[in-house]
Amino acid sequence: MSVKPLxxxxxxxxRKPTLCPSSRCAEGAxxxxxxxxxxxxxxxxxxxxxxxxxVDIAHQGRRPExxxxxxxxxxxxxxxxxxxxxxxxxxEVFDSVPETHRIETRPRCAxxxxxxxHRQEGDAACGACPxxxxxxxxxx
Amino acid sequence: MGYEKGTGxxxxxxxxxxxxxxxxxxxxxGKIQATVMRALATVDFRGDIVRxxxxxxxxxxxxxxxxxxVEPEIPR
Ligand code: SF4
Numbered sequence: 001m002s003v004k005p006l007x008x009x010x011x012x013x014x015r016k017p018t019l020c021p022s023s024r025c026a027e028g029a030x031x032x033x034x035x036x037x038x039x040x041x042x043x044x045x046x047x048x049x050x051x052x053x054x055v056d057i058a059h060q061g062r063r064p065e066x067x068x069x070x071x072x073x074x075x076x077x078x079x080x081x082x083x084x085x086x087x088x089x090x091x092e093v094f095d096s097v098p099e100t101h102r103i104e105t106r107p108r109c110a111x112x113x114x115x116x117x118h119r120q121e122g123d124a125a126c127g128a129c130p131x132x133x134x135x136x137x138x139x140x
Numbered sequence: 141m142g143y144e145k146g147t148g149x150x151x152x153x154x155x156x157x158x159x160x161x162x163x164x165x166x167x168x169x170g171k172i173q174a175t176v177m178r179a180l181a182t183v184d185f186r187g188d189i190v191r192x193x194x195x196x197x198x199x200x201x202x203x204x205x206x207x208x209x210v211e212p213e214i215p216r
Contacts, residue, residue, distance in 0.1 A: 022207040034180070039187035045148065048177070057181035065207055066188040072208065080209040081201065089206050096195030133188045134207035136196055 019114045020079075022089060022134045023072040025064035027052045030111065032069040033130075041069050041130040043107040065135035074116045090117040093128050102127040151176065 023029055031050050033043040050058075050070070058064040074087065081088045106126035112118050117125035151172060160168065199206070 020208045024208060034183055035185060035187040037185040037187055039190045054177055054181045057178060061184050067184045075208055075210050078210050092199055096193055096199055098193060132206055136204035
């Protein structure tokens with residue numbers, strides 16, 4: 001299994017696309033964090049791109065999008081959540097997560113400069129983001 | 141808004157003043173990372189089952205996906 005740490009070089013960042021912070025478990029995606037037992041996402045200090053072996057192992061358990069958060073380039077018009085000008089998911093998150101539950105301390109997050117939700121909502125997005133579980137379907 | 145402090149797992153093999161040859165050092169570091177990633181891929185704290193905000197049931201997206209959804213792929 002190969003692990004490629006992301007480089008933090010700013011010129012490289014400028015060339016990089018806007019990222020979806022709630023993507024799928026697929027080869028090449030960035031592993032952002034793990035959903036903890038308290039249902040809060042624990043962000044990895046050093047996000048890494050996942051490879052085919054990770055994807056394969058992760059799919060042997062319950063759906064990975066219930067257990068982890070992944071990131072990949074924002075698909076804009078190709079995504080059903082795109083309203084035409086913005087990502088509708090963060091609006092839905094703000095509606096569903098009570099203000100009293102939002103996080104005071106924003107997580108260390110290596111995609112912040114490229115994050116779609118942060119670009120739309122600023123630090124307010126980071127207060128609700130750790131409470132986002134990508135796949136909320138009940139098992140079964 | 142402040143920053144969260146890291147308190148996660150950290151794996152260290154302290155060889156004191158001894159330094160492995162650079163190539164071997166890279167190889168060992170890669171193996172450690174790969175082992176950690178394999179273990180991580182199996183983790184399931186079932187947090188999604190614990191968490192139910194009242195607002196969750198009102199999420200209007202089909203299949204309650206709060207993630208990227210590219211056609212013709214369907215959420216499940
Ligand atoms: S909303 Fe904030 S914490 Fe979440 S992925 Fe984007 S930048 Fe990171």
